[in-house]
Amino acid sequence: MATENQDRFDRVDWDEIAASRGRDLSVNTLGMLAFAVPLALLGLYDWRLVDEREATFGAIGYDIDITSLEYLFVFTLLLFAFYLVLPLYQNPRRTKHYWTEFKRNRPAVVSLVWLAIVFVGGLIGPLLMNAPQQDILISHQPPVYLSVDQANVANCVGEIANGRCHGTWEYPLGTTNGGRDVLTGIVYGMTTTMQIAFIATTIVAVVGISVGTVSAYAGGWVDEVLMRITDVVLSFPTFLMFLLILYIYGAGIGMFILVFSGFAWGGTARYVRSKALSISEEEYIKACRISGANTYGVVRRHVVPNTASSIITQLTLLIPGFLLFEAQLAFLGIGDTEVPTWGQLISAGRSDLAFAPWIVLAPGIVLFLTILAFNFLGDALLDALNPEAQAETDQ
Amino acid sequence: MTEPLLSVRDLKKHYPIKKGLLNRQVGAARAVDGVSFDIAPGETLGLVGESGCGKSTVATSAIRLEEPTAGEVLFNGGDRRGATRNDDGTHPNDVTRFDKGELKAFRRDAQMIFQDPSSSFDPRMTVGATIAELLSIHGMTDRGRRRRIVEDLIERVDLSASDYDRYPHEFSGGQKQRLALARALVLDPDLIIADEPVSALDVSVKAEVLSLIDDLQAEFGLSLLFISHDMSVIREICDRVAVMYLGEIVELGPTEEVFHGPEHPYTEALLSSIPTPDPRATLDEIELTGTVPSPTDPPSGCRFHTRCHRVIQPEDMEMDQAEWRRLLTLRKRIESREVDVEQATENLALDDEPDDLSDEAIKSQLRSEFELEAPLDSATAEATLETALDRLVSGDADGAEEVLSSSFTTPCETTHPEFVDHDADHKSACLLHVDDRPDSRIGVENVPQ
Structure with missing residues (x-):
């Protein structure tokens, strides 16, 4: 019976417990x-x-x-x-x-499957495949089942029939003008895409949530200063900034992610702040504060999880922007040439668009599908994670 | 006398009103303005009043969810019994002076239940986790023990232990209020402040929750500060009751005494608003006129005098109390320039023969608007009113105000009433009870008819 008594709320020796300094890690x-x-x-x-x-x-x-x-x-x-x-x-x-x-949202399920493919491909693809190598002898090979005029291909790997060079399974999506395999390029691009997506999201989430909650809870001049900084961030010409950095230091994909996510957290911070302000008026927050929880605990356990649904949605919709921007920079020729990205592939194929469209189309379509998938996913997450909608459907 | 568990002394909470670029303070909403009461161990004190009178602010300031502006809150629960004042006059048990560590210990001894069951639990956490969180905040690191304690407690509030893993939206309002009670209890407090805990519930559920609160209170010897605007709920659960009006307590006494012999006109009005199930009971509901004054600019003297149906007449007047009330209301309305002569004229033009728009007709329209039909009981009052209305109709509102405020005066607006003891534990703050008015008990026919 002794143990049973221990487990009643009025049998707890709080002085002893409060004096102990145990840490309870999840x-x-x-x-x-x-x-x-x-x-x-x-x-x-x-x-x-x-x-x-x-x-x-x-x-x-x-x-x-x-x-x-x-x-x-x-x-x-x-x-x-x-x-x-x-x-x-x-x-x-x-x-x-x-x-x-x-x-319920079918396109979103398909999108999730596609993103899973990109994710897994990005993670394990580079382990299974060798990095695409420059090989001028096999440039401009057409994708499998397709053919191209023999005159455009210096050295056809597949069979040549009626003056046309046919694609082979060796290079399922063809090769670039440098003889790099397009499929391998796309798989390696997946890694970069996922890196951009995950790292940028994390940076934006961490900075946005920190600034938003600190601003909401500190109030006064701290709030004022942080929100004005947020205004600056929101209206900052990030592209010009990036060009400047590129010109002075040269910039790789890491710098790209840092600079663009460093100026993308404004919206998140604003949103988190307003949400935190409204949540802090809720009675469960008052109940939590009256129980002796410190502000950090309240923010960590209640405010952030309750803003999470919208933050996740917002971040999902932010990723396509990053991917597009990376592709644009690569297309303009100021991207990171050392990293295989879809944008690099597209830009590599633009001069041969007339006779070798697969070099642009294959990564282009993959990029398009990925961006579309993130957008669908964001919409579906907004519906699925919204607690109000959840309560309504349960009633 | 035993030491009270909670002793609130002259508690004040003013919300500053700031304006302009530099956030200069231009005034303050005096939500709570000098409130004092005691709660004995095991006792339930009801705090009753209209919406916006500062009931909830008393609760949140006393428990230091908000910092009180002034006053003392002495809490003698836990192992703080028998403390004496320090040399500098401060008290070691003063909640308003607790440092961080003391405050955290105090949180274990005083808890609160809120009004709205729909927002009292985090929608993203299971209710069990929400309740167990309190244990972990106070350092209980044993997961299994936390769960066992909370499951036991959930069963004590008549729900099942398996509800631990359910989410708030899966419960009804009454169930959520039970769970809120469980959360308030989990740290084994001495005092629970319940802020309108049943006003969002329907009648049958309300009764269940109230009886649960009653049972748990008896079992664990809790003290309760029970805030409500509902007199019938207060009567059911409270040992003593404090009536609040506009940031001040106007009457404080044992529940039965207050309900049977209210000493303050405001309490009387509140009590008359309780519906009686007896169809033969005579309906003598007291209707309070006028709106609740703003706490930013509370009325002088007795704060209730602008609406009081027993507002005191000057020595030289002898008239019907209701008529006197209406005269004062007219005076207030003219002072705040709310009497619209043009509107009255327009109404008149719409009503009857539009050609009769003489001053006399407008005056009688105004009189009927304020139910002050000529002639008044008192000849002097009648003459004063006529003069004032003449001035008003001729567009001289200042003159009308001057005439009215010089002759229609009441001690209620100049003198702030102090508490008068009636019985051992029953006191009220009303000028009717001040000693120089010998026959001043409400209920005894002291008011001229």
Whole structure:
């Protein structure tokens, strides 16, 4: 009976409990730490001890190098896994509810499948395929089942019939003028696309949510200053800024992500601030404060989760913008030429558009579908995650 | 006398009104203006009043959800019993002076239930997690124990332990209020402040929740500050009741005494508004005239005098109390320039023969608007009113105001009433009870008929 008595609310010795200094870490935080700490150590080792030209794992005989962008990417993937996917698994009933709501929107389900393909392709594709190599001998090969006038192909890999060079399964989507395989290029582009999507989203979410909640809860001049900074960010000519940086320092894909997401959090911050202000008037926040929770706890456990649905939607709709912008920069020839992106492919094919349209069309269509998918996904998430709509349907 | 659990002394909460570029304070809404009361251990004190009278602000300031402007809130619960004042006059148990650590300990001893069941739980958390969160905030790291305690508690409020994993929208309003009660109880407090906990519920559910509150209070020896605008709920659950009007307590006493012999006209008016199930009961509902004054500019003297049906007449007047009330209302309306002579003229033109738009006709229109049919009981009053109306109709509102305010005066607007003790624990603040008026008890026929 002693244990039973222990578990009644009026049998708790609060003085003892309040005096103890135990920390109660959730599974999510533990998992995050378990992976993030080794990653951080590896990063530190790579940064301080490994020579710049040496591969990260060179010391143990593997010729695998990890770039700083990849560190960031893995870190954001961990964040998503432990704070977005794992909670969905932990709350199966709610997840099921979201899924039934989400399922109603058919295009969104198709979009999700497409994005899953892009995601998985981006993650494991580069491990299975070699990076596309320049090989002038096999330039302008047409995609499989298609043919092109023999005069345009220097060295046809497939069969030649009636003066036309036919595509082969060796290069299913054809090759570029440099002889790079388009399919491999697209798969490698998926990695970059996912890097842009995840890293930019994380930066925008972290900065936007921080600025928004601090602004709402601090009030006074802090609020005033932060919101004016937000105004600046919202009206900032990011493209000109990027060109300037490009001109002075030269800019890779990492700089692109940093600069553009660094000036994209304005809307999120505004939204989070207004939402936090309205939520802080709710009675459950008052009840939580009256229970002795500190402001950080209230924001972390109640305000952010309750703004999450709209933030997630907003971020999903922000990603297409980034992807398009990257493609535009690449098309203009001021993108990062060292990174295989869809934009690079499109720009590589523009001079041969007349006789080799696949070089532009294949990555173009993939880009188009991806952007469309993100938009559909955003719309469907807005409907599925909206708690008001949820309460209405349940009534 | 035993030490009260909660002792509120002269509590004030003023909301500054700021204007302009530099946010200069131009005034203050005096939501709570000097409120004092005690709650004994195990006792239920009802706090009753109209919407906007500051009831909820008393609660949120006393529990320091908002910082009070002035006053003392002494809380002697937990292990704070028997503390004495420090040398500098401050009290170690003064909630308004608690530092962060003391405040957190205080949070375990005083909890609150809110009015709106629909927003009292986070829609994105299971109710069990919401309740268990309180335990974890106060340092209980054992997950399993948290869950067991909360499940036990959910059963105590007549729900099932499996409701732990359900979301707020899956419960009805009454169930949510039970869960809110469970959340308030989970830290084993000594005091619960219930801010209109049943006013959003329908009658049968209301009764269930009230009896649950009653049972739990008896079982765990809780003290309750029960805020409501509903006199019948107060009567059912409270040991003592405090009546608030415009930021001040006007009457405080044991529930039965207050309900049977209200000493303040405002309490009387509130009580008359309770519907009686007896069809033969004579309907003598007291209708309060005028609107609730703004707390930014409360009336002078007794704050209730602008609406009081027992407002005191000057020595030299002898007239029907209702008529006196209407005269004062007319005076107030003229003072605030709310009497529209043109409107009255237009109404007249619409009503009868439009050619008769003489001053006399307008005057009689105004008189009938304020139910002051000529002639008044008192000849002097009649003459004064005539003069004032003449001036008003001729466009001299200032003159009319001057005439009225010089002769139609009441001590209620100049003197702020102090509390007068009636019985051991029953007091009220009304000039009718001040000593130099010997026969001044309400209910005894003290007002001229």
